[in-house]
Amino acid sequence: MSIAAIADLDEAQVAQVRAAHPGVFSTPWGTVKRWAPLSIAVIYVLVSMWYFEFGRLFDASDRVWALLRNFVVWRDMDTWAYRQIYVGISQTLAMAFLGTLLGTLGSLFIGFLAAKNVMPIRIVRQIVRRFLDILRGIDQLVWGLVFVRAVGLGPLAGVLAIFVSDLGTLSKLYSEAIENIDRKQVEGIRSTGAGPLAVIRYGYLPQVLPVFISQSLYFWESNTRSATILGIVGAGGIGMIIIERFRASLYDQVAFVVLNILVLIFAIDWLSKRIRLWAVGEKAH
Amino acid sequence: MSDIPFTGRAGPEASEQGAVAIFERHRAELRASRRVWNILGLAAFAICVALSINISGFFPERLATGVPRIAEYFATIMPDLSWDVLFAGRTEDGRAVAGSITYWYTDFWTYIELLWETILMAMTASLIGSAVAFVLSFPAAANLAPNGWVYWFSRRFLELCRGIPEILLALIFVFMIGIGPLAGVIAIAIHTAGALGKLFAEVNENASERPVEGITAVGGSWPAKMLYGVVPQVAPNFFSYAILRFEINVRASSIIGFVGAGGIGQELNRVISFYSDDRVAAVLILVVLMVTVIDLISENIRHRFIGKENF
Numbered sequence: 032m033s034i035a036a037i038a039d040l041d042e043a044q045v046a047q048v049r050a051a052h053p054g055v056f057s058t059p060w061g062t063v064k065r066w067a068p069l070s071i072a073v074i075y076v077l078v079s080m081w082y083f084e085f086g087r088l089f090d091a092s093d094r095v096w097a098l099l100r101n102f103v104v105w106r107d108m109d110t111w112a113y114r115q116i117y118v119g120i121s122q123t124l125a126m127a128f129l130g131t132l133l134g135t136l137g138s139l140f141i142g143f144l145a146a147k148n149v150m151p152i153r154i155v156r157q158i159v160r161r162f163l164d165i166l167r168g169i170d171q172l173v174w175g176l177v178f179v180r181a182v183g184l185g186p187l188a189g190v191l192a193i194f195v196s197d198l199g200t201l202s203k204l205y206s207e208a209i210e211n212i213d214r215k216q217v218e219g220i221r222s223t224g225a226g227p228l229a230v231i232r233y234g235y236l237p238q239v240l241p242v243f244i245s246q247s248l249y250f251w252e253s254n255t256r257s258a259t260i261l262g263i264v265g266a267g268g269i270g271m272i273i274i275e276r277f278r279a280s281l282y283d284q285v286a287f288v289v290l291n292i293l294v295l296i297f298a299i300d301w302l303s304k305r306i307r308l309w310a311v312g313e314k315a316h
Numbered sequence: 317m318s319d320i321p322f323t324g325r326a327g328p329e330a331s332e333q334g335a336v337a338i339f340e341r342h343r344a345e346l347r348a349s350r351r352v353w354n355i356l357g358l359a360a361f362a363i364c365v366a367l368s369i370n371i372s373g374f375f376p377e378r379l380a381t382g383v384p385r386i387a388e389y390f391a392t393i394m395p396d397l398s399w400d401v402l403f404a405g406r407t408e409d410g411r412a413v414a415g416s417i418t419y420w421y422t423d424f425w426t427y428i429e430l431l432w433e434t435i436l437m438a439m440t441a442s443l444i445g446s447a448v449a450f451v452l453s454f455p456a457a458a459n460l461a462p463n464g465w466v467y468w469f470s471r472r473f474l475e476l477c478r479g480i481p482e483i484l485l486a487l488i489f490v491f492m493i494g495i496g497p498l499a500g501v502i503a504i505a506i507h508t509a510g511a512l513g514k515l516f517a518e519v520n521e522n523a524s525e526r527p528v529e530g531i532t533a534v535g536g537s538w539p540a541k542m543l544y545g546v547v548p549q550v551a552p553n554f555f556s557y558a559i560l561r562f563e564i565n566v567r568a569s570s571i572i573g574f575v576g577a578g579g580i581g582q583e584l585n586r587v588i589s590f591y592s593d594d595r596v597a598a599v600l601i602l603v604v605l606m607v608t609v610i611d612l613i614s615e616n617i618r619h620r621f622i623g624k625e626n627f
Binding site: 072075076079080082083084085087088090091094095098121122124125126128129132164165168169170172173176177178180181182183185186187189190191256257259260263264267273274277289293296 | 369386447480488494571584
């Protein structure tokens with residue numbers, strides 16, 4: 032139909048089409064329904080900007096520039112305590128590695144306890160799962176704070192914090208992997224008269240081990256990231272140095288440390304990708 | 317395998333024996349090389365374990381003294397409730413009875429106010445972050461970017477946003493604009509923009525090209541192509557990711573107060589650092605409850621929304 036033909040239509044014809052195909056035409060209610068969520072979101076953001084006093088962002092502009100300048104201009108580089116910085120970085124790496132390793136070992140055990148097909152006793156499973164929920168519900172940083180109170184400042188608190196929060200998350204992921212396996216292999220092992228441990232070793236482990244390794248490597252990566260900030264609550268690692276330098280207004284050193292951390296994180300990502308490729312043969316993401 | 321000599325012409329029996337022997341030899345070589353690599357890997361792993369135990373001070377005697385103290389600490393933060401006055405209210409002069417829930421949760425309404433602030437922070441940060449991520453996800457998608465430069469810059473910008481930990485950003489913003497929830501909101505919003513922008517861009521890269529070609533054919537501009545060609549395909553996915561991010565942000569905003577950036581974290585930090593009594597458990601329980609409830613609600617919304625879209 033050409034444009035001229037559309038212009039020739041009269042009201043009655045339009046009304047007829049409207050009655051025949053109501054879905055094609057916009058209705059006032061449809062317009063409202065389409066735009067309501069967006070306008071509610073915009074109004075909410077505007078109100079919350081007022082509530083959170085967004086204006087303060089612009090009041091502080093001279094401090095912002097001073098801070099940014101201090102980040103970029105590095106002074107007295109030979110007086111920086113490099114040894115301390117790199118000890119902090121090595122602590123961060125050690126915390127992430129050991130915490131993930133312990134978390135993996137613990138989850139290997141607890142994951143089986145929380146899986147429906149391995150643990151037939153409902154009550155045990157439920158208790159284990161609720162326990163894991165609590166471990167997961169409390170943030171890693173809070174665990175760090177708690178362990179600093181218990182074992183004192185330093186990387187040991189960080190290792191324990193990473194261990195406990197990994198135990199919560201990894202056990203859940205492991206138990207889901209165990210629940211998703213193929214039953215046939217397990218039944219085959221069982222039919223040969225194998226004991227429960229042999230069933231787990233030859234029936235379950237070969238199927239779930241690649242998943243386990245790959246998950247644990249991901250956690251190692253992400254724990255290296257989070258280990259850098261655990262020091263903010265005093266749980267060891269590079270975070271302690273960052274916050275200390277920050278409080279002492281040594282912003283150039285903070286910038287240097289943050290750059291180091293970014294390089295470190297890229298390196299760990301690359302390494303974990305290579306290990307995953309080597310151990311699991313899975314194509315890296 | 318070029319290093320295996322071809323021996324097929326020496327007669328059937330001899331060749332068979334020879335082939336088996338060569339195969340066995342080759343297999344033994346492969347196994348030996350694999351064993352060497354396994355041993356090397358194991359050695360590297362053992363060295364890493366030893367080093368990290370040494371650096372982090374994960375020694376048996378420290379654990380032996382530390383671990384009982386963990387249990388002790390958890391015992392001290394548990395409330396001292398007694399059953400007979402558990403539900404006792406305040407007495408006439410406004411004092412709570414020791415051992416009652418009212419006594420335990422003396423500052424209940426302060427906590428609730430802070431929890432509410434935490435949720436609002438997460439909501440605002442999620443909305444602002446998703447808006448930025450939404451705008452940047454089109455130039456950051458390889459198949460939709462108008463040119464290479466825009467693609468490169470938006471990719472790098474998103475990487476920068478999600479590369480720096482939220483709490484570090486919050487620390488910087490607290491210094492810039494002072495203590496309060498605003499610093500937390502901005503820090504979480506920046507991180508959300510980076511993380512969601514990447515996910516959104518990946519969704520965009522998987523979107524069908526056909527609607528975009530349709531809009532191109534009728535002479536649509538680049539924004540029109542995105543708005544009418546891509547957005548209708550990806551909106552459900554975007555929504556689902558944004559809700560998931562809100563869940564993560566609630567957790568983040570509950571701890572971002574550790575550096576003074578508002579929310580319940582500030583109270584949590586104060587309570588854990590200065591007291592070791594039942595107040596710690598009171599705040600912790602409320603935080604865990606809030607996070608769990610938000611998780612359940614968001615999961616419900618996501619399932620319902622995805623179900624409706626048949627996706």
